[in-house]
Amino acid sequence: MFLEVKDIVKGFQSEHVVKALNFTLEANKTLSILGKSGCGKTTMLKTIAGLLDPDSGSIVLNGVHINDKKPSERNIVYLYQEDLLFPHLNIFENIAFGLRLKKLSNTVITERVNHMVKSLELEGQASKMPNQLSGGQRQRVSFGRAIITEPSLLLLDEPFGSLDAGTRKRMQVLFKKLTMEYQITSLFVTHDLKEAVLMGDKIGFMQKGRLKVYQSKNEFIKDPDTGVQHEIAFWDELKVNSEQN
Amino acid sequence: MKRYWKPLMLSFLVLLALFPFAFMLLLSLMSGWQFPEVLPAYFGLKNWATIFTSEAGLLQSFLISIIISLSVAVVTTISGFFISRVVYYHPQSKVLNVLAYFPYILAPVVFAACLSFFFIKLGLFGNVTGVVAAQFLIAFPYALIFFSSFWNQKMKSYVDLTATLGGSRLQTYTKVLLPMAKSMLLVCFFQTFLISWFEYGLTSIIGIGKVQTLTIKVFLFIKEANYYYGALSCCLLIFPPVVLLYFNKRYIFKKIV
Numbered sequence: 038m039f040l041e042v043k044d045i046v047k048g049f050q051s052e053h054v055v056k057a058l059n060f061t062l063e064a065n066k067t068l069s070i071l072g073k074s075g076c077g078k079t080t081m082l083k084t085i086a087g088l089l090d091p092d093s094g095s096i097v098l099n100g101v102h103i104n105d106k107k108p109s110e111r112n113i114v115y116l117y118q119e120d121l122l123f124p125h126l127n128i129f130e131n132i133a134f135g136l137r138l139k140k141l142s143n144t145v146i147t148e149r150v151n152h153m154v155k156s157l158e159l160e161g162q163a164s165k166m167p168n169q170l171s172g173g174q175r176q177r178v179s180f181g182r183a184i185i186t187e188p189s190l191l192l193l194d195e196p197f198g199s200l201d202a203g204t205r206k207r208m209q210v211l212f213k214k215l216t217m218e219y220q221i222t223s224l225f226v227t228h229d230l231k232e233a234v235l236m237g238d239k240i241g242f243m244q245k246g247r248l249k250v251y252q253s254k255n256e257f258i259k260d261p262d263t264g265v266q267h268e269i270a271f272w273d274e275l276k277v278n279s280e281q282n
Numbered sequence: 283m284k285r286y287w288k289p290l291m292l293s294f295l296v297l298l299a300l301f302p303f304a305f306m307l308l309l310s311l312m313s314g315w316q317f318p319e320v321l322p323a324y325f326g327l328k329n330w331a332t333i334f335t336s337e338a339g340l341l342q343s344f345l346i347s348i349i350i351s352l353s354v355a356v357v358t359t360i361s362g363f364f365i366s367r368v369v370y371y372h373p374q375s376k377v378l379n380v381l382a383y384f385p386y387i388l389a390p391v392v393f394a395a396c397l398s399f400f401f402i403k404l405g406l407f408g409n410v411t412g413v414v415a416a417q418f419l420i421a422f423p424y425a426l427i428f429f430s431s432f433w434n435q436k437m438k439s440y441v442d443l444t445a446t447l448g449g450s451r452l453q454t455y456t457k458v459l460l461p462m463a464k465s466m467l468l469v470c471f472f473q474t475f476l477i478s479w480f481e482y483g484l485t486s487i488i489g490i491g492k493v494q495t496l497t498i499k500v501f502l503f504i505k506e507a508n509y510y511y512g513a514l515s516c517c518l519l520i521f522p523p524v525v526l527l528y529f530n531k532r533y534i535f536k537k538i539v
Contacts, residue, residue, distance in 0.1 A: 123461075
């Protein structure tokens with residue numbers, strides 16, 4: 038398996054936020070993780086990214102134990118809900134940021150950034166500053182900045198949480214397109230049921246620090262804990278009511 | 283009627299604000315103006331020429347003041363920026379932030395009196411190093427409080443993001459934190475320079491008259507009723523802040539807005 042997370046435990050003071058985290062993920066696949074606020078999703082992602090040290094357990098990425106590696110050496114990019122574009126850099130330089138850190142040549146950077154700008158459908162916006170873009174455009178730049186560095190693993194922490202429904206839908210399509218084009222392996226955390234089903238090749242459900250990864254979407258749908266059955270019942274009832282009226 | 287009075291009133295207020303400065307400049311060009319004479323006995327550049335002579339020691343004071351203020355501003359801004367980050371991540375950050383206000387609870391003269399024993403023991407009494415150290419103790423907490431607003435959860439997210447994008451600690455500073463803090467660094471430099479430039483109480487006690495900054499000189503001239511030299515040193519005293527204010531307004535505030 039490309040990513041193997043074994044018995045990860047993480048707590049703050051006496052409280053265990055993440056309890057015995059165990060899951061695996063194949064390369065170039067997306068595992069979407071559904072969970073309510075405060076269930077330990079962010080702590081789990083930050084632990085995998087190396088921004089928090091786990092109390093116990095191990096993380097193996099592409100056959101390498103990465104527990105002792107610094108975040109900058111893991112090649113795992115963690116994306117926040119906020120776009121976090123650097124306000125002092127224009128769009129081109131924001132996307133090029135990770136490549137500049139790797140000290141690639143200007144020719145390579147220009148070529149790759151221009152291609153990314155095109156993929157993000159942001160032609161003609163490269164010289165603008167972040168405050169001149171809309172929320173959706175900013176989030177696209179944030180994606181591009183992460184994906185262009187070709188991370189081994191991309192961690193997304195409710196990336197569309199602050200977007201309106203229309204923009205959110207467009208971003209979901211764009212994300213699918215980009216992960217396929219750049220062959221990205223990712224963990225996609227969300228509290229939106231529909232988004233979790235749409236975005237993931239596999240689906241997990243996190244509750245009180247414990248993660249359950251389902252073998253198939255059907256298994257996820259049938260599990261009463263996930264709330265899918267409740268949602269289906271709600272829409273069925275609504276449909277019946279509207280037909281009766 | 284209202285539209286007619288507005289610019290007139292504004293002009294009057296501007297004139298009123300500028301009058302003391304203009305009068306000070308005129309006073310620095312005079313000598314021998316005794317009551318009831320309407321005009322001074324001399325009006326020219328004689329007083330200004332004394333800047334370059336050792337008689338009044340104004341050039342020396344001006345240079346000492348520049349050296350002291352630049353040293354205080356540079357050391358305070360740099361150390362304040364880095365140490366404020368340490369304070370933000372410290373488990374007792376709230377207590378440390380409250381402690382930063384301590385030097386401002388006491389009057390500078392009282393504060394200097396409290397410090398004098400330690401300064402004597404350290405051999406810092408009556409020399410430029412001592413005055414720089416004393417002024418640093420006043421300016422540093424200001425920088426600490428000033429930069430405390432820069433460090434927040436969002437800034438931590440920027441730092442974490444840079445790390446996951448492959449940035450080293452040095453790259454995080456050079457490519458993210460310092461460029462993002464540029465305006466604040468310049469404003470802090472300007473403010474701490476002014477704190478040091480106009481500082482009197484601490485300087486007079488720690489410097490014990492041996493370190494004669496321009497501010498000390500102004501008070502000396504006024505005490506000996508030498509208004510012309512007093513005005514002249516005031517003009518010199520105002521010059522660097524005006525230059526800094528010009529640069530601040532032109533290059534920094536514009537960007538902040």
